[in-house]
Amino acid sequence: MTIDPKSYAGYLQLETLLASQKPVSAAVGRPAHDEHLFIIVHQVYELWFKQVLYELDRVEAIFAGPWVEDRDVAAAAAGLARVVEILKLGVRQIDLLETMTPLDFLDFRDLLFTGSGFQSLQFREIEVRLGLKRENRLRFDDQPFEHRLIEPEQTRIRDVEARPSLFDMVEAWLGRVPFLETAGWQFQEAYRSAVTAGVREEIARISDNPTLGDRQREGQVAALEEELGRFEALFSSSPKDRATPAPGWRMARGAVLAALFINLYRDEPALQVPFRFLSHIMDIDETLTTWRFRHAQMVERMIGRKVGTGGSSGHSYLNRTVEQHRIFSDLFALATFLMPRAARPDLPEALRRRMALAYAPVNGQDGAPDARSA
Amino acid sequence: MTIDPKSYAGYLQLETLLASQKPVSAAVGRPAHDEHLFIIVHQVYELWFKQVLYELDRVEAIFAGPWVEDRDVAAAAAGLARVVEILKLGVRQIDLLETMTPLDFLDFRDLLFTGSGFQSLQFREIEVRLGLKRENRLRFDDQPFEHRLIEPEQTRIRDVEARPSLFDMVEAWLGRVPFLETAGWQFQEAYRSAVTAGVREEIARISDNPTLGDRQREGQVAALEEELGRFEALFSSSPKDRATPAPGWRMARGAVLAALFINLYRDEPALQVPFRFLSHIMDIDETLTTWRFRHAQMVERMIGRKVGTGGSSGHSYLNRTVEQHRIFSDLFALATFLMPRAARPDLPEALRRRMALAYAPVNGQDGAPDARSA
Amino acid sequence: MTIDPKSYAGYLQLETLLASQKPVSAAVGRPAHDEHLFIIVHQVYELWFKQVLYELDRVEAIFAGPWVEDRDVAAAAAGLARVVEILKLGVRQIDLLETMTPLDFLDFRDLLFTGSGFQSLQFREIEVRLGLKRENRLRFDDQPFEHRLIEPEQTRIRDVEARPSLFDMVEAWLGRVPFLETAGWQFQEAYRSAVTAGVREEIARISDNPTLGDRQREGQVAALEEELGRFEALFSSSPKDRATPAPGWRMARGAVLAALFINLYRDEPALQVPFRFLSHIMDIDETLTTWRFRHAQMVERMIGRKVGTGGSSGHSYLNRTVEQHRIFSDLFALATFLMPRAARPDLPEALRRRMALAYAPVNGQDGAPDARSA
């Protein structure tokens, strides 16, 4: 059947695509009905992974250089929002895979022995490009993770690891935010006094809480004192400092402060889109984590405590990656140091003006529209 | 790169699969970012369609013969439940496609001119195998629908049309339900008197409703009288009669009565699984209809009132197929003729016993478990 | 049980909330299991409706005055995004209601006679506040829609109708967009010539399409000529003109042009948030329409062709409201007049500068961040 490249089927390469399902159970003469679903579901995942990598290409192109164009941050945010939608579909798709019962899976599971989800090169690449570092990976059966990959896949991963990740680029971009210092005002000083006051108040509130027992009260106060200590670490030096604030943080001090600044003053026009961009990064971290969690659940349901296909240790290994393989947990930790709007340091008027739109409607303002021309 | 057939990548044919995205915008030198999403989304749809067809294969194998094994109806129902899950994912996936804006689509839309969703052979096959008949299709630009398909696709569709559809098989199966007549009791007589009484009561209720105006009351009463007329058509002859009850119905009278019987007495063990099977058929009809609806919405959002790719009349054509292409609306119409449990004719004890499980626990009964052995 | 106002239960008024389910079937001595679900599902809907109205309050407060603050459009967009999430949950919730079968519903349906979803005051208020006008409502049994409401509900609706709707406010805001004219450049002129050229090209493409028959080709060309006529109507006068472009449009000409401008140049910093705001309005229109569609489906499944509770004409009435009660279809119609980026008129440099951020990084730019300070 020859295919017109401009036909629907030719355009989508359907002849190839729809001939790519090769159940081994049928090949060895003991056809298992549900293997077809297993193949299709994993192929769909791989197509989604390809799309995720494709969207990351554009985001990286925007963030890779020595500066980021303001106008392009919205496109990057839209790309990440699309990645979030894909990951949500991916999580939802596990419900579909669970229409396969353990008994149905067992009918072909032994035939898959060496094939395993651990071998998805694209998924590994997504992790690495987002910023998962080799040394933070949970070791798998005491072997380096790429042991499961074959050549030239291992080389591919090493090449990708050698490039800056999205984490690196975002950290660098945050480190360049120009609004944290202005004549006579420093965000880090203004903020430091405000947070310290805030945590002190929280401690007072706990001390006065009659519903708490003594041990509880002491434990919580101690925890907050500890937080305050960690918080102080944010300020020990210049905001351009590349060091992380303290053990447990991965992001450089200056970037952490800038992310806090964006979260606190997200209503300023210059920060609205950056705020959305950071939110979508957190959505990705959160949805990927949910995916890992649901995947671990599904594996437990499917094989119980058996050893996974590909020789993985199955459910328990997967379950431990859920927290371990998170990448942007620093952004979640920021919430610890936020404060109510009422306690937030005021911005100098000159700074607010710098963060406004250029057409600068005075007094009578309008979203893009301008009342003065009305 | 040679591929180990038992590796993850070899098993899923990833080398082929991931090389099957060929954006034309790049090929003609004006790369449009979102074409990649467009291709991936449609390829994923085609993979799902393949899975749906695969599940239909098994359901048809179960229902194709002169009889259906009791024990297999559950497997058929599970297959349909999986199809429902796939269709729900398909509907959900439209949200993802809508992350592409009209402006992004326009960047490559003209290049797709002759490629069109109307040319998805697999989707056409799903419709035909479920039971959509050529003569019930909305004509497209006044041409028979397969005009959009090329050879050997047209031949394939004609072959499929020549086979019994799921609609046909389900109708035949329903026509053989053995419980509608038993010594001294006929479902159709018992039921006829019960329904007639029910509709009469409904008419009385409307006549007494003080919140209705005269015109309303008359209109509603007239509508019910008309329903009663249509209902009477169910009974003009033997339940084995192959004729449809009246114009507007597609299913044979005997099958309609059996479907009503299953809905009314679904609690009897012999009817529990058949009831679920019928429910999933309705779920499929409903979800496919929702898909068409969301697809029409998405096309309107993407191209407004423009003519669709492939020369379709776009949104308005699609919108009209939503109702027109439904297949199992007879099953939805049944609800008109159901009645509250309290008004339902009682089953003869002998019949109930025939519809129980064979192990026949007496007095002390237990779901699979049996209290007598306790 | 006295409730501490600061306890969880007191804060949420649970004593009241959880005592508010009063099944009538139990009250009249024929308890029907599924009535409880019916009540809970509708109560949850009403709680969501209250939240939607609450979010609309804030959006209206932002848009009600003689101008809109730039910085507040993001908050309005976030409010609308939340409304979209609520509506999506509402659609999803219909799946839950469908776990009730027709037979289960019949067990208590007659007791509900005069209660009907048509009487949800809050839902009516949402429709009116978004912009659904009395004269555009489908008449229900030939009676004005508020016939189903009682006093003081009718008065409430009339009061709301007397206020400007979101449609009105958005139209006014769009009418004030200040960027459509600048020294020596008028968007409407630049755009008019570009679109005219675009449609002419589309007509040429159709005329050259060998896969189309003569009748098809003629029909499609005629349709496009007609579109071009409708398009010309956008330009017959000043962009500040309050008249609608032509029959079939509801929005004023100037507002339509501004919405097109925002869609075409959404990448400019000043338009990014307004673009998102308009997108969320479309999401609301789309999701509300899907809700109506799924509601009509569910009613058909539940009662077939019976007359609805509250005396409504049921499924068929609901089905006709799906398209009829849309509010923002003008925004969808815009897509007809968009064009590929390549064909889009260039913006004068001075205008682009007015639409940038004030802090004006030169050359080395960065999203919020600024490379010059690096």
Added chain:
Amino acid sequence: MTIDPKSYAGYLQLETLLASQKPVSAAVGRPAHDEHLFIIVHQVYELWFKQVLYELDRVEAIFAGPWVEDRDVAAAAAGLARVVEILKLGVRQIDLLETMTPLDFLDFRDLLFTGSGFQSLQFREIEVRLGLKRENRLRFDDQPFEHRLIEPEQTRIRDVEARPSLFDMVEAWLGRVPFLETAGWQFQEAYRSAVTAGVREEIARISDNPTLGDRQREGQVAALEEELGRFEALFSSSPKDRATPAPGWRMARGAVLAALFINLYRDEPALQVPFRFLSHIMDIDETLTTWRFRHAQMVERMIGRKVGTGGSSGHSYLNRTVEQHRIFSDLFALATFLMPRAARPDLPEALRRRMALAYAPVNGQDGAPDARSA
């Protein structure tokens, strides 16, 4: 406003329901916009919890007695399926709550101090009624969990704890399954030899896997030997034995064997509905676990490492409950001991006949339908 009890608003108690939102931020004169969402979302959760409890009532009524009617297991399964739908909506609803940002939450968080999700009596009751035992709960700040509840809530929980839980009832029901022994055949013997052979094969497969290193191989083999040991524990005595098979199990040996039997032979008519019932129990366990996981994620996003409202230790505490508070993990562990259909012991013909439907179509069978009458 007096309410007609048969009006929509009266029926749903809307006057009360819609007056039950009392934001404290407004009451103390510093209104925080998002508190309204916070209240509504939690009220909706409580309405869903009430529905879940209501569905559990019916399931318990069916399972509480000395035996379970076969015909009622389907109704119980339908009730559980509805609970699953509710829980899925509950998980999905967290996405909506996440439209509230940490900054928005901080505007009213301090006012909630003593109110906390830990105080939801209904959620605690759901956990207890499903089968979560006091001694298996994670201690919260070193206090018994009901410390957070007030009277009469503590009494209510103690009463519920004194009743048999769903876990208890299901275990008892499984313990009565009558099909595990029949003349000359014992499931436990047939199954024991089949599983032992299966695990031996698995060990052989690992030993032959060339992609594994020595340490890996040894580790995996050791794990399987251990599994085999645990498996042997299933058989040390009579299937009616009430003891659990081994440490780590909660369910009695006989019940575990019956659940395995149902999973292995689910295609027999008498086991189809029980199989579905067990699957829905697993769905509930899984979805409730996902809910806890998403809740912990959301709390981390909202307050970082701060101490939770109500003085809880926040994210970290919640995260540890995810696995700790599971109830039916025994059912998931079964998958470890399943085997491919090909290795499954054959059922004696007499037993299969006992598990068929009573109307006993011979040879030509039909799902409810009967070919003999055709």
